[in-house]
Amino acid sequence: MSGFHIRTRAKIPAVGFGTFQDPDSQEDTVSRALQKGMRLIDTARVYDIERQVGQGIKKSGVLREDIFLGTKLWCNSYHPNDVEQALDDSLRDLDTPYVDLLLMHYPCTFKRGPERFPRDAEGRMLHGETTYADTWRAMEKLTRTGKVKAIGVSNFSKGEIETLVRESDTVPAVHQMEVHPYLQQKGFSEWLRGKGIHVIQFSPLGNMNDFYRQTGWSKDIAHMMRVTDQPILKEIGEKYGKSPVQVVLAWGITSGRSVIPKSVIDWQVDENLAADFELEAEDMARIATLDVKARFNDPSLDYEWRLYSDLEGIDGTVRGKTH
Ligand SMILES: NC(=O)c1ccc[n+]([C@@H]2O[C@H](COP(=O)([O-])OP(=O)(O)OC[C@H]3O[C@@H](n4cnc5c(N)ncnc54)[C@H](OP(=O)(O)O)[C@@H]3O)[C@@H](O)[C@H]2O)c1
Numbered sequence: 093m094s095g096f097h098i099r100t101r102a103k104i105p106a107v108g109f110g111t112f113q114d115p116d117s118q119e120d121t122v123s124r125a126l127q128k129g130m131r132l133i134d135t136a137r138v139y140d141i142e143r144q145v146g147q148g149i150k151k152s153g154v155l156r157e158d159i160f161l162g163t164k165l166w167c168n169s170y171h172p173n174d175v176e177q178a179l180d181d182s183l184r185d186l187d188t189p190y191v192d193l194l195l196m197h198y199p200c201t202f203k204r205g206p207e208r209f210p211r212d213a214e215g216r217m218l219h220g221e222t223t224y225a226d227t228w229r230a231m232e233k234l235t236r237t238g239k240v241k242a243i244g245v246s247n248f249s250k251g252e253i254e255t256l257v258r259e260s261d262t263v264p265a266v267h268q269m270e271v272h273p274y275l276q277q278k279g280f281s282e283w284l285r286g287k288g289i290h291v292i293q294f295s296p297l298g299n300m301n302d303f304y305r306q307t308g309w310s311k312d313i314a315h316m317m318r319v320t321d322q323p324i325l326k327e328i329g330e331k332y333g334k335s336p337v338q339v340v341l342a343w344g345i346t347s348g349r350s351v352i353p354k355s356v357i358d359w360q361v362d363e364n365l366a367a368d369f370e371l372e373a374e375d376m377a378r379i380a381t382l383d384v385k386a387r388f389n390d391p392s393l394d395y396e397w398r399l400y401s402d403l404e405g406i407d408g409t410v411r412g413k414t415h
Contacts, residue, residue, distance in 0.1 A: 093131060094368050096350060098265045098290045100242045102192065104160050106345045107368050108132025109361075110294065110354030112139050113303065121356045122148025126159065129365055134268075134292070134352045135186075136164035136197060137178065138208055142185035150187065161186065162193035162266075162292075164246060165231070167202040167395075171222050172230035174204060179234060194231060194240045195268055198247045199224045200397035217396045224252065225259045232262045244268065244289075247389075249402045250280060257287070266290050270389045271349065272298035273319050273340060273382040275405050285348065293344045295389060296351040297337060304388040313386050322382055328375045334367070341367035343379050 095105045109130045111118055118141050122133060126149065135145045142163060149159060163186065169178035179194060201220035203210040210218040224245075234240045244266030245253065257263055267284055271277050271293040284291055295301060298319030305314045319325075325336035334342070337353075337360075344351040345368060353364045371379075387405030392398050400406050 093129060093365075094345070096290055096348065098242060099263065099288045100265055102160070102241060104193075104266075104290065104292075104350055105130075105132040106350055107341065107365060108134055108160070108292070108350055108352040110352040111135045111141050111145055112354055113301075114356045115141050115144060117356045118144040119148045119151065121361070123151040124358065125361050126152035126154040128361060130361070131158060132160045132162075132350065132352065134162050134294075136166070136195075137169070137182055138164070138166040138197060142182055146185055146187035156188060160192045161188065162195060163191050164195040164197040164268075165227070166197055166208055167200055167220075168205060168208050168210060170196070170201040170220055170224070170227040171204045172226050175227060175230035176234060176237075179239060183239060190239050190241060192241045193244060193266060194234065194242075195244045195246045195266065196224060196227055196231065196248075198391075198395065198397070198399065199245070199249070199252045200395050200399070201227065202395075217394065219396070224248075225255060228256050228260050228262070232260060235262070242266065246294075247399055249400050250283060251402050253284075253287075253289070263287060264289050266292055268292040268294055268352075270295050270387060271344065272296055273322070273325075273343065273379050274298045274316075274384050274386040275388075276380065276383040277404060278380075278383070280403055281347065281349070291349040293349050293351045296341055296344055296353050298340075298386070299388050301354070309391050309394065310388040314388055316384075316386065319382070324378050324382065328371070328378060331375070332369065332371075334369070335363060337363060338367035338369075339371070339375075339379075342369050342371050343376065345369075346371045346376060 203218040242265040244264040246268035385405040
């Protein structure tokens with residue numbers, strides 16, 4: 093499995109395994125995925141699945157040190173005095189002494205306390221009083237405890253990352269963000285590369301996950317043709333003997349990013365693992381034409397925080413004729 097070096101010099105695999113959803117099958121799928129050769133596991137406190145992930149790791153028989161395991165701090169634990177306890181809760185459920193990567197899940201801070209989505213009587217999200225910069229400085233301290241090997245962020249804008257860099261001593265090792273052929277974020281990706289921040293693409297298959305058709309965040313555009321049904325991808329795949337899904341994942345890897353498709357189906361996990369190959373420049377150029385700036389993961393209204401404010405794909409419009 094190929095991979096990339098992040099700024100801590102650790103190696104992160106090119107293809108990883110997402111664990112959002114399907115709590116009942118995740119223990120077995122994580123275990124089987126590891127046995128098949130998957131070495132990067134992405135999870136999060138808010139997925140409520142860390143226990144199953146931890147059990148899956150144990151069941152697989154794969155050595156912990158051979159796995160790159162990442163989890164994410166959730167927005168109700170962003171107060172600096174809560175950050176270490178939240179990590180300890182994750183480590184307990186994951187049944188591991190450390191994680192390779194801890195991400196701040198979103199830049200918005202929710203009210204401290206046990207409620208993951210704290211709301212007032214009208215259902216409006218209650219925000220916390222500290223900022224993501226305060227949280228980041230608390231995360232920085234965790235890297236000195238041995239419980240976290242690297243720290244990073246997810247769903248940040250360029251301006252928010254600039255603030256973190258200005259107000260702390262640590263540049264994020266990773267930015268996990270939505271990237272796929274419909275939302276290529278080329279300029280932002282290059283900017284992150286220039287800062288030495290490695291990108292992990294979430295939802296690498298775009299609107300493949302039915303979650304986006306069901307949620308109010310993105311339903312207007314989530315019904316457009318699935319990324320992987322684009323004829324260009326099939327044509328390119330024929331040249332390499334690969335499927336459109338594999339072409340989409342290889343596009344991310346050839347761009348220097350890790351991809352974390354989620355699947356609970358064995359043959360799909362095999363297919364995703366075999367997507368670790370390089371595309372030629374002419375094929376990369378053809379895929380570049382699919383960039384309609386369609387962002388599916390945008391909970392800004394629900395979280396009452398204008399996410400991605402200086403990035404592409406926040407106005408709900410889609411260029412081209414892909415509907
Ligand atoms: N940081 C964040 O805010 C954030 C947000 C979203 C996601 N994530 C992370 O990214 C991971 C992946 O994101 P995602 O689930 O939204 O999107 P995705 O991986 O792009 O799409 C998942 C969907 O694609 C299907 N699929 C996977 N491999 C396939 C294959 N080879 N052929 C056909 N279908 C295939 C899955 O089917 P089955 O499930 O039926 O197997 C599932 O319906 C998540 O699990 C999570 O770890 C992070």
